[in-house]
Amino acid sequence: MCRHLAYLGPPVPLAAVLFDPPHALAHQAWAPRDMRGGGTINADGFGVGWFAGDQPIRYRSAMPIWSDAALPGLAATTASGAILAAVRSATVGMPVVETAAAPFLDGSWLLSHNGVVRGFPASFAGLAAELPVEELLTLEAPTDSAAVARYIGHWLRAGKPAEEVIATLVAGVRGTAPDSRLNLLLTDGDRIVATTAGHSLAVRATGDAVLVASEPLDDDPAWTPVPDNRLLIATPTDVTLGEL
Ligand code: GLN
Structure with a gap:
């Protein structure tokens, strides 16, 4: 997954992050500025x-975001105060299927991963050993993300x-696959949890709303880049940044 974003705040149409800003997610899909x-x-x-x-509700596709004729209308007329969206650039060798596109859904969480687990799946074996086998057999897709x-x-x-889970995951993957890139983005509708581990990320907090995105959606000076190796926790009114 190569560009992702999450929004919390007063309800906005999905189009407010997918299409409307000059560098909205649909623009980042074909003209990204900071692909590391x-x-x-x-x-x-x-x-x-x-x-x-x-x-939590999802709409996903294996097609490019710009080729979906139904999405602009859906995005213009569907509003929410908690949104997570992503566009994917598949890692070589990984299948291009709808179920490999974020957000993944688990319980009350929407999850996205921008990056790669090097040497997957072998490098994931140590962590996966802690998972019941039915968890592995019911993966949404056979991908690292x-x-x-x-x-x-x-x-x-x-x-x-969440902080403990993310720290354990990142440390565990880096332990066996040190060159992995692990920008994670999660929301349960109340808060956003995000990491920077090898890819870009920026945050814009405007008092009653927060937007976290791989790249700023516009040239608003309120966008702040997040340095690498950080764990970001955000609610609509508060952003905290810690070491990963
Ligand atoms: N490795 C993930 C996948 O193939 C994400 C790719 C990415 O972030 N570019 O789905």
Whole structure:
């Protein structure tokens, strides 16, 4: 997944992050500005997830975001106060299928991974050994990102704090696959949890709303770049940044 974003705040149409700004996610799909570690465009699918009350809902596709004729109308007329969306540039060797496009869904969490687990799946074996086999057999797709999402989801469902789960995942993957890139983005509708580990990220907090994105959506000076190796936790009114 190569560009992702999450929004929390007063309800806005999905189009407010997917299409309307000059460098909205649909623009980042074909003209990204800060693709680190390879890749040129993000044409291998997309997904948008949002919360209707407590209910997470997804719309995903294996097609480029710009080729979906239904999405502009859906995005203009569907509003939410909690949105997570992504466009995908598949890692070489990984399937281009709808189920490999973020957001992944686990319990009450929407999850996205921008990056790569080097040497997957062998390099994931140590962490995966902690997962019940049915968790591995029901991965949404046979990709590094789906496995990362399932690992995180499993431990979140078990009640572990998100900060602890993310730190364990990143340390575990880096332990066996040090060159991995692990920009993660999660929301349960109440807060956003994000990491920078090898890819770009920026945040814009405007008092009652927060937007976290691989790249700023416009030239608003309120956008702040997030340095590498950070764990960001955001609510609509508060952003905290810690070391990863
Ligand atoms: N490795 C992931 C996939 O192939 C994400 C790719 C990316 O971030 N460019 O789905």
